[in-house]
Amino acid sequence: MGKSSASSGRKRGRPAKIPAAIQQTLDVVSERKAPIIVSSHLAPAKTTAVYDSYWRFAAERQRIFYRRALGEPAPWTDNRVLATYKFTNAYRASDRVSQYLIRNVIYREDLPDTPDEVVFRILLFKLFNKIETWQLLERSVGPITFADYRFDHFDRILTKAMDESRRIYSAAYIMPPGSSAFGCKAKHQNHLKLLELMMSKALPAKLAEALTMQEGFELLRAFPTIGDFLAYQFVTDMNYSEVTDFSEMDFVVPGPGARDGLRKCFADTGGLSDAELIRLMADRQEEECARLGLEFPSLWGRRLQLIDCQNLFCEVDKYARVAHPDIAGWTGRTRIKQKFAPQAKPIEFWYPPKWGINDRIAAGAMPNEAFENSRPATLKCEAEDG
Template sequence: MPQPWSDDPIFQKYAFCNTYRVLDKLSQYLIREVIEKGPQDLQEVIFRVILFNLFTKLETWELLVHELGPLTWARYKREDYYRVLSRVRNVGMPLYTGAFQKPAPKFGFQEAHLNHLCLLEVLMEAQLPARLRNAKYLAEVYDYFLSFPSMGEFSTYQLVLNLTYTKALNFSGMDFVIAGPGASSGLGKMFGQQKLNTIKESHPDIEEELIRWLAMNQNAQFKRLGLEFTGLGPKCLPMDLVDVEHTLCEVDKYARKAHPSVKGKRLEIRAVFNPTTVTFPPIVLPKAWNSPQRKVVRIWPGPRPTKSIRYVVSKITAHRQGKNEREFRVSWFGYSKEDDTWEPERHMIEDAPAAVKEYLASIKH
């Protein structure tokens, strides 16, 4: 169909994201090039998704693939990844996508990418395949990732969503949602920001409940407004919670021009729409979405999860024989030597197997 694809001057001038998150450029690349290429062992798939999610930049992923070959946890060496990333960063190539840039965790290094590699290792040493497979609710998974250093609410939610494109997380799209900053602003413009702020004081989950209501009542609202909504793919899938959350960000952007009197934190739309003649690959939906487990809605019965503190092992420095078993002296990231603790060997083998392996290898020499 030739342009223009809309008679709305705002849509003609500015760039907007797809209604469905899975159709966005990054999501399509993630599914096609990251998830469905390479070993399909669950640990390797999780490794690739987390690595991609750290930078969320196609060029960074392609650089690593070009320089290091197939990216696998089995062959992972921090020094190799650090060398490649440092070389291009030192000549001015950005490693991160601005829209998704994440604060670096504090693992004792100056460079953000080195600290992020440390976070990758900590996550991969946490026996994720079993933890994710045994989770009863998607909110549990979100709560677990949220507890790690530097994992903010919205960045954690984006990681969880990326993992739902894999067989690691077979949950319904109607299970769980977090309203990001853009969606929160969009809801404020729809229902009145002052009114929402007042309700949130006594009802902190109101934004997520509104997103759920919009998702559950979308067909009735389309009919009321005389809109023909075709849905996603050959099965005409309706919008899930994430898609409504995703679309509310675009409502916020659109309202900046359509309703400038309704004030928000941002007043302009930065991205201008530029048509391209580039041919994109055919749309792909995640193969994991075919799992029958995803048809069962499992809503977290408690309040929205909040961030708790997770202590991360820096290294093991000594051992001793305790009353019942061997104990290791553990140094913790972000804490001084005076804060070292003695921990039972069985706990360390379960929680930080790589640190145990590294220490035992060091005392053999």
């Protein structure tokens, strides 16, 4: 696979002076139904009204996160759409499943921390991406380790759960069944075989030696049933651990939902690829929030990364179905299926130690000046899972 357009091609930074011909084109009134907002600082790209909603959504969703984390009573927002429907957090690592993965799967003092063991646990968890499935396996086999893994034992546990009509997969994204690649009747059997193949091909050691996120992505992408979307999600999860130390600003792969959000935000991409547009958002986050007069509360000083900006496009795609029903994406979806319902069990937020923000959280630090006058509280709340 060649270099992604997210990491090559256009030079980063502010655009050069706009040629007269391009400016003339930008000034032409579009015949699209959706209103076009000509933003010279983004030229030659043209944005719709959803583009500004992207930033307002990101800022308000992050404010909701902090209001709940600081123990403020509901309602946490005056935004009708955000108050009614379920959306993931602005930062991917703050969602419930990611938090569980980081705290209860990756960083476990009672489990081995070798690359083989850590990668095995991450893959096992992410193939199902469901907290309850991991907990079921732990209750049944005890501490989960690669050294003690047995296909027949895990298969028996998961088959029994399926026979009892229990869901063992998350609905967040669809895992290909894998029957054509591995020949097993049950979906979970094929995924266990995929996990075994990954381990037999020394994937943990190869990931540990990889120098870039794209290299790690390509290692995962080479396995049967793992497409671009899953490979990017998996390498991001791997990078929460100490096995790898990639920059989340080096590489991005837009998923289907993000592409739909991009189509709603940009009436004309100006020749930029989807990956380049996501990088544009990450690079310009402070400027765009300032332009709109928004105070964006970062994650205790951590800027939005490419993965977060990619996820936000997925969420603004959903948001626009209600907030901007006149602006259509590719899928034609017009409804948001899931309503918001707070989780009963609170979360103690904790992030990969290499990010350097856990000490600030423990000390009750506020995210930025916008929250300086808020009363410090135990930073717990019900994170949302996408």
